[in-house]
Amino acid sequence: MAWVSAYIVFISLISSFFLNPVQCQCKNPPVIFNFGDSNSDTGGLVSGLGYPINLPNGRTFFRRSTGRFSDGRLILDFLCQSVNTRFLSPYLDSVGSSFLNGANFAIAGSRLLPKYEPFALNIQVMQFLHFKSRSIELVSAGSRNLVGDEGFRNALFMIDIGQNDLAGSFARNLSYTEIVKMIPSFVTEIKNAIQVMYSQGGRKFWVHNTGPLGCLPQKLALVQKVSSDLDPHGCLANYNSAAKLFNEGLRHLLQDLRSEMKDATIVYVDIYAIKYDLIANSSNYGFSNPLMACCGYGEPPYNYRKGVTCGQHDYQVCNEGSEFISWDGVHYTEAANRVIASKILSMEYSAPRIGFDFFCH
Ligand SMILES: *[C@@H]1O[C@H](CO)[C@@H](O)[C@H](O)[C@H]1NC(C)=O
Numbered sequence: 001m002a003w004v005s006a007y008i009v010f011i012s013l014i015s016s017f018f019l020n021p022v023q024c025q026c027k028n029p030p031v032i033f034n035f036g037d038s039n040s041d042t043g044g045l046v047s048g049l050g051y052p053i054n055l056p057n058g059r060t061f062f063r064r065s066t067g068r069f070s071d072g073r074l075i076l077d078f079l080c081q082s083v084n085t086r087f088l089s090p091y092l093d094s095v096g097s098s099f100l101n102g103a104n105f106a107i108a109g110s111r112l113l114p115k116y117e118p119f120a121l122n123i124q125v126m127q128f129l130h131f132k133s134r135s136i137e138l139v140s141a142g143s144r145n146l147v148g149d150e151g152f153r154n155a156l157f158m159i160d161i162g163q164n165d166l167a168g169s170f171a172r173n174l175s176y177t178e179i180v181k182m183i184p185s186f187v188t189e190i191k192n193a194i195q196v197m198y199s200q201g202g203r204k205f206w207v208h209n210t211g212p213l214g215c216l217p218q219k220l221a222l223v224q225k226v227s228s229d230l231d232p233h234g235c236l237a238n239y240n241s242a243a244k245l246f247n248e249g250l251r252h253l254l255q256d257l258r259s260e261m262k263d264a265t266i267v268y269v270d271i272y273a274i275k276y277d278l279i280a281n282s283s284n285y286g287f288s289n290p291l292m293a294c295c296g297y298g299e300p301p302y303n304y305r306k307g308v309t310c311g312q313h314d315y316q317v318c319n320e321g322s323e324f325i326s327w328d329g330v331h332y333t334e335a336a337n338r339v340i341a342s343k344i345l346s347m348e349y350s351a352p353r354i355g356f357d358f359f360c361h
């Protein structure tokens with residue numbers, strides 16, 4: 001019996017070591033405020049608009065739909081776990097939410113522009129300002145269930161947005177040149193957001209760049225293309241080029257902000273490189289079909305059809321345990337998000353090379 005339990009302890013140690021990106025000693029996790037789109041929406045769209053996101057979304061980890069576009073956890077969830085903090089509650093979730101560890105303002109579909117269209121980054125920032133002043137008001141009136149002044153000053157601000165601006169521009173049939181011309185105005189919105197948070201006392205920023213848009217099964221299935229439109233890994237070359245130009249603009253912006261805001265820590269994370277490596281070298285990571293959705297409709301190579309998307313009528317879904325990178329043609333599986341999160345935590349893709357647990361205090 002002793003042998004059996006020692007064995008079980010051993011196995012669970014081993015598996016927790018490999019299954020959790022990092023076992024961290026974080027005693028005082030940072031309060032986190034996150035801004036973005038579906039890549040980090042932990043239930044905001046459902047809370048805000050009542051939009052139904054059904055099973056099989058959530059099937060792998062939560063065993064129910066939580067409003068996340070994935071079968072399980074998102075990158076943000078893994079990062080929260082790595083510093084021993086709870087998953088972030090969506091700001092708009094009025095039932096059963098706790099905001100002691102921060103709040104998530106990210107909503108699926110969100111863009112940088114237009115500025116005043118829900119739930120653009122600018123609107124998410126305005127929601128944050130309201131949230132902050134209300135929280136501080138209530139804390140000074142005696143509430144213990146909200147973040148106070150100091151918590152806001154020490155908070156970590158995370159941003160992951162831009163994908164829908166690029167995707168939307170392509171969907172409007174704008175030419176590549178026209179889209180490239182719009183990139184500076186997209187990036188300026190991120191600059192404005194960081195400047196507002198900084199003026200509010202925020203000093204810690206963690207910014208994800210945008211992934212390889214042209215590798216999404218949805219784009220590959222819907223866009224009319226000829227073989228010369230594809231890059232060596234089968235992704236749409238001009239979609240990926242636009243994403244890379246956006247990322248260059250973002251990287252330069254953050255460089256400028258670092259010299260402007262000398263007392264701030266601003267980390268840029270190269271999500272594009274992580275995701276592109278995962279797709280290009282999928283078999284090294286135990287994945288197959290890197291350009292095919294697990295949950296969708298149709299057949300290889302992409303398994304994506306408009307109107308028959310995951311969780312809506314008549315979709316088909318891969319067997320649990322099969323190693324797909326793409327969950328629904330747009331969003332990543334929990335298995336892929338786990339690998340991406342562990343790469344983020346490696347610091348190898350961060351500029352400057354600062355770990356996520358740097359923000360524990
Ligand atoms: C974009 O072009 C495609 C192919 O020519 C066409 O089917 C589609 O309706 C156009 N979309 C818009 C928004 O103009």
Ligand SMILES: *[C@@H]1O[C@H](CO)[C@@H](O)[C@H](O)[C@H]1NC(C)=O
Nearest residue numbers: 273276277278279280281284
């Ligand atoms: C694929 O893996 C090889 C070997 O590790 C690496 O050199 C290459 O850069 C990777 N490809 C991409 C696109 O990241």
